[in-house]
Amino acid sequence: MSNPLVTTLAPVTLPNIDLGRRTLFRHTGKAMLSAAAVAMIGGVAMPTGSASAAPMQGDIDILNVALGLEHEAIAAYQIGAESGLVKGKALDAAKLFQSHHKGHRDALVSTIEKMGGKPVAPKSQADVAKALNAGSLKTQDDVLRLAAKLELGAANAYLGVIPSFSEGMLKQVAARLAADETMHWTALSGVLGLPLPTGPLSFGA
Amino acid sequence: MTRTCQSAALWTALTLLCTPMAAQAADAERGATLYEQRCVACHSLDTSRIGPAHRGVVGRKAGGVPGFAYSPALKASDLVWTEDSLDRWLADPQSVIPGQRMNYRVADAVARADIIAFLKRQSP
Numbered sequence: 005m006s007n008p009l010v011t012t013l014a015p016v017t018l019p020n021i022d023l024g025r026r027t028l029f030r031h032t033g034k035a036m037l038s039a040a041a042v043a044m045i046g047g048v049a050m051p052t053g054s055a056s057a058a059p060m061q062g063d064i065d066i067l068n069v070a071l072g073l074e075h076e077a078i079a080a081y082q083i084g085a086e087s088g089l090v091k092g093k094a095l096d097a098a099k100l101f102q103s104h105h106k107g108h109r110d111a112l113v114s115t116i117e118k119m120g121g122k123p124v125a126p127k128s129q130a131d132v133a134k135a136l137n138a139g140s141l142k143t144q145d146d147v148l149r150l151a152a153k154l155e156l157g158a159a160n161a162y163l164g165v166i167p168s169f170s171e172g173m174l175k176q177v178a179a180r181l182a183a184d185e186t187m188h189w190t191a192l193s194g195v196l197g198l199p200l201p202t203g204p205l206s207f208g209a
Numbered sequence: 210m211t212r213t214c215q216s217a218a219l220w221t222a223l224t225l226l227c228t229p230m231a232a233q234a235a236d237a238e239r240g241a242t243l244y245e246q247r248c249v250a251c252h253s254l255d256t257s258r259i260g261p262a263h264r265g266v267v268g269r270k271a272g273g274v275p276g277f278a279y280s281p282a283l284k285a286s287d288l289v290w291t292e293d294s295l296d297r298w299l300a301d302p303q304s305v306i307p308g309q310r311m312n313y314r315v316a317d318a319v320a321r322a323d324i325i326a327f328l329k330r331q332s333p
Contacts, residue, residue: 072251154250
């Protein structure tokens, strides 16, 4: 059985692994769910569209809002990279973080689809640039500050939706996504020379 | 809006999480910082992004930003955003408008009050 903690966040297809399906469907009487119908996110099996009803729809809605965030983050890093303002190690880091967001996006899209939902489409890069007021970015620090703001917001967003998931394993996935965003925020803050939070529990309250 | 934790038992349990306990007016300055950290992942004051634009939200009917693709539930709601309804919404949106798509919760009552004070300032 794969260990969810050591698999990557890229969508994994392991049709023989259905960890969790018994507990997931214990109360629904849908125990005949096939292994192939179990979506994988971050190495963790998820219930799919053959299960019923409102709680599932609620979870799909949360994942779709998260997907909107990831689309925006990917576009924001693209805008930053194409601005020509970001160079050297900072550019390398921006590319790495964008690739993480692409991994998040792919994992979310495949999970939403396998749960029977329709993944939201990305907005155009021009729309994102306008919404984020990208025209005001003049220096590398401006770009990194915007990235840090979005990463901190994303970390807090994932932490703030955790109580709303009805599916426990999705809560863990949200926490793992929040951890990635926190790692990005911390690295960006270091480059920008910003202080770390002085108190404990500063995220997600 | 109550700025203290309700029950003594809860108070003891949550001392760490419900930080400044002093009864004081909601702090719109702190609210601005919290808004920056907690809300701007999805919202801006003047542009709709993942969530609708916020300027003018206090006193506005729920689902009132033109062009934003609200959930059917929020669109159909008759709720008007007041300090009270915003406080309940931020504590648990699903309990206020079942079927909404925000799902983001702010557990700390003081943080909610400060954020609402900030939003009020953006709602002349």
